Amino acid sequence: MTVILVSSDNQDFKVDKEVAERSILIKNMLEDVGESDSPIPLPNVTAAVLTKVIEYCEHHRNDPVQVPEETDDPRKRSNDIEEWDMKFMQVDHEIILAANYLDIKPLLDVGCKTVANIIKGKTPEEIRKAFNIVNDFTPEEEAQIKKENEWAEDR
């Protein structure tokens, strides 16, 4: 069974129902709508991003559905990204936002972990270079911030 997804720029995407349901948002929509054939509009996702999201869901269509684990500690686990996923994530923040909107937790986690790995171990200046950011602090402000956050222990 296929469903039709419509991106924000009005492009249609025909997808297997099983693949589309990797998005909890779409899954819930389909349950509410029932056996209807009408296309599902996704006003928050452009065609370019939706193409990538569908590619991800196709590749992972047979993965077991993840059960949310509140007591898990994500900080310790950012090094378990599959190689295919690493190549897939061209660190596009739009995919992360789309994954959040469509409620596809595994894709959201992979995207966030990829970006987190870029930040880890870098000095503030290196982080600025990586994300093309200008430093708008005065040296006094920098010193103050360092001082007022010294207390933080390992999370």
Place this chain on the structure above:
Amino acid sequence: MTGILELPEEIRPFIGKFLDTNAIQACLLVSRSFHQSFEPILWQKVVIRNSKVDPVIGIKRVPIDVDALKTRTRDVHNYVIHDRVDSQFYELSFPHLKRLQLIGNSSAVSSRTLKNEDNGPLPFSYQTQVADQNRLVRLNPTTRTLVVTDLPATPNTKFWETIHSTWFSPQILHATGPVASTQEAANAFWKACTRFTELTLLRLTVEYSPILSTLTFPRIRYLNLETTPGVQSRWLRPQDHLVLMKACPQLKHLTWNASSFSSTSLSLSASALLLEFRQAIEQNHWPYLDSLDFCKLYISKPGGKELTLLLQDFPNRLTALRLESCQFNIRSLRLLKDPKFDSLRILKLFSGCGVTSKMALDILTSCPRIEVFRSTHIYVGDVDPSQPWVCKRLRSLTVCFIHRESTPSRAELDLNVYAQLAKMTDLTRLDLGQYSMGYTTSDPEFHLMDAINTLDLRLKAGLGHLSTLSKLRFFGFAFSFQVTGEAELLWMMEHWKELRTLVGQLGGIVWSALRAMEARGVEYRLSGRGI
């Protein structure tokens, strides 16, 4: 796709979840916008201590300014407070608090018990602390996880009553040491426990409570109990542990550490307790129970029949079994091969169970559905190529392959092991480390000299055969006297693309090779406990 790295505001909180403290502190200095986004994440976990210098580690810690903390209460999810800190830190309400931990120190607790002071009137400083503690739990009803550790100012009735009647949806209670020193407080404690879904009670000191046997704990699915001998005046009596267990009809997982039964004077009462437990199992008292974790559940009777009988009577589909210092003998093993235990996915046998090399191999060659297996050791000489391992779904294996000291032709025998391991292509975790050095008389097979003669993990000995394990994420060989080196490391990086953690001694490694590993996201440690 833009290809340019951006980190807009909306996704920063999601990223922050995966960053450690150092990374967040660096982010705070990047720009004003970053500072605004990441500061709340830094305040998610707050630890309040009572002195500037940590007495154990000697690390100088910067104290937290209570006024700064007052402005950030909305960000705090995890609040850890040690005893003997200023009362101001107890007067705070955190609207999104998920975890609350109160830590005392165990030496203060035991000195009060020794002086028999824990039942009399509290010294003034502790009285203030008790009032402070009550205030803190009253102000934070959103808490899901409560951890109470060795509090010299034993919580009183009001503490537990507040939790019982005002907390919204408590889930996990982890209590170590004293929790109630009067009968009234004890009653309140048990009533509060009925609200939780997970209970961990270690070395619990609690006054006798007549209502315990009348209560039911309908929400508890997970129970972790460490029994105490009950000879000291207020340690929870072993029979009360059983009363508690029986009052949890929805129990799914049970961890029972019966260390205190090891003394022979208690073995009689221990036998009676185990019998009662077994009878309850027989009567299907816990219809959802499918995961068992026993430690030191042995008694002075030889032969270890108890465990066998327990398994025999087990009415449900057992999915997980973990044993430490519990007699696991041939009869128990035979039972596990029965179709009744088809459901068993996880089997972990730690030291002190008397598991022999042949028994461990028997499991690998007879139980097709096991996914996680741990045992102490397997003699390489026992691995028989004509008896292939059938557990094709094995995802995690922890066992040390060793040679009997006097074995000739080790190289040939090593290849037998490699041939079998290579077929376990679903493995994501392989730990060949040596973790059972502290042998007891229950592990008669393990001789100290054998521990040095472990499976050779060099490429020339056959490591290359394991290129089939393409899903491997964890590879460990701690304490196994290896002489692996750079060639092995390069091979691992080349063939195990999913590898994320490597544990064990690598000889003669160049710094650049380690950096390359890190860049690929592989964590390397010299040692670490097996699962």
